[in-house]
Amino acid sequence: MNFKTLNWLFPLIGLILLFGSYKPAPAQVFMTQTEALHHAFADVDTVLRKTLFLSKDQKRSLEKKARAPFASRIISYYVGQKAGKVVGYAFFEKQIVRTKPTIMMVVITPDGKVQSVEVLAFYEPRDYLPAPGWFRRFHGKNLSPDLWPGRGVDAITGATLSVRAFSLMVRRALALFELIGDQAQ
Numbered sequence: 341m342n343f344k345t346l347n348w349l350f351p352l353i354g355l356i357l358l359f360g361s362y363k364p365a366p367a368q369v370f371m372t373q374t375e376a377l378h379h380a381f382a383d384v385d386t387v388l389r390k391t392l393f394l395s396k397d398q399k400r401s402l403e404k405k406a407r408a409p410f411a412s413r414i415i416s417y418y419v420g421q422k423a424g425k426v427v428g429y430a431f432f433e434k435q436i437v438r439t440k441p442t443i444m445m446v447v448i449t450p451d452g453k454v455q456s457v458e459v460l461a462f463y464e465p466r467d468y469l470p471a472p473g474w475f476r477r478f479h480g481k482n483l484s485p486d487l488w489p490g491r492g493v494d495a496i497t498g499a500t501l502s503v504r505a506f507s508l509m510v511r512r513a514l515a516l517f518e519l520i521g522d523q524a525q
Contacts, residue, residue, distance in 0.1 A: 368469070369461045370388050373432060376445045376458050380430050381420035388419045398519065405483070408508040408517035415516060429517055435508035437464045438501050446478075448511035452521065454478045456511060468502045475506070483514035 371379070381387050382475065394402070403409055404498040411416075411434070417428040431450045434441050447455040457475045476490035481487055491504045 363420045368376065368463070368466060368499055369512055371458070373445075376432075377418060377430060379458065380445065380447045380456060381418075381428065384420040384427055388421065389416060391416050392421060392516070392520065401514075402515045402519060405518070406508070406511040408512050408515075410512065417516065417520070429520065431513035431516055432460070435505040435509050437462075437468060437505045440464050441501075442505060443471045444506065444509055446510055448513060448517045451519055452482050452514070454481045454514070457506070457510060464502070470502060470506070477509050480498050481514075483509070483511060483518060485516075487511055504516055 348462055351491050370449040392415040394410075394415060396413070399410055399413050416432075419426055420428045420430070428450065431446045431448070432443065433446060434444075441461075442459065442463065445456075445460060446460045447457075449455045457478045459469070459475070477493060485491075487493060487507065489500070490505055493503065493507050
């Protein structure tokens with residue numbers, strides 16, 4: 341081997357060692373569904389799991405109202421009760437952000453306002469996840485035309501797809517709540 345060969349061989353070996361040890365960040369699972377329900381309904385007596393079977397027309401109507409697609413016509417949700425009175429509804433939503441999913445829980449008060457939003461799992465790079473304080477901006481919101489990034493929801497530079505995905509999940513949960521409220525009356 342001559343000297344010219346060594347000039348490019350050592351840097352090449354260094355790059356191979358550097359990038360050969362690269363491992364992408366693992367998926368971020370922050371809490372389980374059970375932990376999230378305990379957190380959301382800490383002061384309740386009962387948490388009921390309910391299942392809603394949507395007709396094709398109901399699904400279309402919900403998608404139009406939420407301006408977001410529903411993956412299934414079978415919807416599970418949870419109702420927290422204290423002394424026989426409903427104190428909140430929890431919906432678990434899944435959405436592809438860029439190429440990987442995120443899972444979150446949206447808790448809605450009996451009067452149809454967002455009580456809390458919790459991210460349970462985020463499989464995209466952590467850089468794409470908005471700061472925890474950003475999610476509090478959904479609190480007290482109901483389903484309205486302004487519940488969109490850049491309108492009633494602050495956009496975040498560099499996390500546009502995440503902001504859109506989280507907004508769609510909240511919109512779906514609020515649309516489902518409106519349907520459940522209509523059926524309960």
